[in-house]
Amino acid sequence: MVDRAAVLAALEAVIDPISGQGLVSAGLVQGLVVAEDRAGFALEVARDRVATYAPVRDAAEAALKALPGVTRVSVVLTTEAAPQPRTASLSRAAVDQGRPKAPVATDRPAHVRRVLAVASGKGGVGKSTVAVNLAAALAARGLSVGVLDADVYGPSLPTMLGIGGQPAYEDGAIVPHLAHGLKAMSVGLLTKADDAMIWRGPMASQAITQMLTQTRWGTAEAPLDILDGAVIVSTPQEVALADARRAHTLFQRVGVPTLGLIENMSGPIFGRGGAQAEAQRLAIPFLGDLPLDAALREGGDAGRPPVAVDPAGVIADRFAVIAALVVEGLKP
Ligand code: ADP
Secondary structure, three states: OOOHHHHHHHHHOOEOOOOOOEOOOOOOEEEEEEEOOEEEEEEEEOHHHHHHHHHHHHHHHHHHHOOOOOOEEEEEEEEOOOOOOHHHHHHHHHHHOOOOOOOOHHHOOOOOOOOEEEEOOOOOOOHHHHHHHHHHHHHHOOOOOEEEEOOOOOOOHHHHHOOOOOOEEEOOEEEOEEEOOEEEEEHHHOOOHHHHHHOOHHHHHHHHHHHHHOEOOOOOOOOOOOOOEEEEEEOOOHHHHHHHHHHHHHHHHOOOOEEEEEEEEEEOOOEOOHHHHHHHHHOOOEEEEEEOOHHHHHHHHOOOOHHHHOOOOHHHHHHHHHHHHHHHHHOO
16 A cells, blocks of 8 residues: 555655745645555646646656555646636645545636536446447537547547547647547546546546646637536446436536436347336436447447448437437527
């Protein structure tokens, strides 16, 4: 087990070139996570100082790797949100109390007209598959669409869209990757695959907020609240539906409208119709079902989403209907 005090001491021994203080005293260590054999944090610096701090990030990583018992290290160089320098200290306060801080409404991204969450109560039900193909279906309607993979435990967007490599920065903003006409950003592009698990609590929400607000998603003018609606994906079985119910309750609690439920992997193996009945019970729209289909899985593994590569196919047709219902649900 890594010793937290030793981690802080090691980071304090790395000197901030601007203030001349140790990194901890200089307030540059954000969202520190120390667990088992892992240590990680976000090195948060002013937008115009990213280049200055790249060697500091490397020095901090080396200092952590040199500690006994530390085998996995993740130091992510992030820039502070320009208009809200207080965000950093708010996050720090939340870390001190051991509570994760949810992204706040003031962190809303500029130049984004609508933000839609694709959620599920559990992993492996097809959230990423639906997100990517729904994004492609929305793009096919002429919308400019960005996809943010907020899955800090197992980011799959890079695989599903066939993208890789650290994103470029321009004037302190992240330039998203472009794939199949979609702008894309993922935690998986900021860390090595094994490191993603380190991102917990405050560090995770900070990373997601940052990716959402500091990526150049587009040029539209109207910034709105952070989430305009949510789509919930479930498989037809009761266990998955129970989780979908919980996801809906959570969105209700935070005032985000659930635009509807999608049944994924519908068919002879997992059953059919469970999600539609559940949507009725919850009084939310049912957006459609997607069969268990080899093309969806293979397309996901190969970075070739069926909706984008086969826009005239049956899967694209299904998603076109879902996209139309989502757009309808997002209308003010
Ligand atoms: P989540 O994001 O909820 O964890 P994924 O979208 O990564 O789930 O899906 C988990 C796995 O199931 C992936 O390998 C994906 O390709 C596959 N998959 C998802 N939906 C379908 C489907 N309708 N038919 C066949 N395979 C699917």
